[in-house]
Amino acid sequence: MRTNEAARPTGTSPSTLSAILGAAAVVTRPVWMLVDAVMAGHERWRQRQALLRLDDHLLKDIGVSRSQAEGEAGKPFWRE
Numbered sequence: 001m002r003t004n005e006a007a008r009p010t011g012t013s014p015s016t017l018s019a020i021l022g023a024a025a026v027v028t029r030p031v032w033m034l035v036d037a038v039m040a041g042h043e044r045w046r047q048r049q050a051l052l053r054l055d056d057h058l059l060k061d062i063g064v065s066r067s068q069a070e071g072e073a074g075k076p077f078w079r080e
Contacts, residue, residue, distance in 0.1 A: 041077040048073040 051064070052073045059069055 044080065045077040048075065048077075 051059075051069045054062075054069065056066055059066060064072075
């Protein structure tokens with residue numbers, strides 16, 4: 001008996017395990033895509049709020065006017 005066979009539960013074939021893992025990937029992939037999208041949206045919102053907190057001198061240093069900063073911060077978090 002090989003060592004990997006001893007670790008496998010009785011009655012579970014490699015093809016069954018493969019099918020279970022494949023089904024789990026099908027279910028979890030969209031969940032992780034959603035989590036990634038939410039995290040990206042939060043990061044965009046956080047950066048836009050930080051842009052609003054900059055004073056005019058710092059905005060000028062990065063080449064952005066106050067109206068441009070306000071316009072960027074006014075975008076919804078889902079829009080890039």
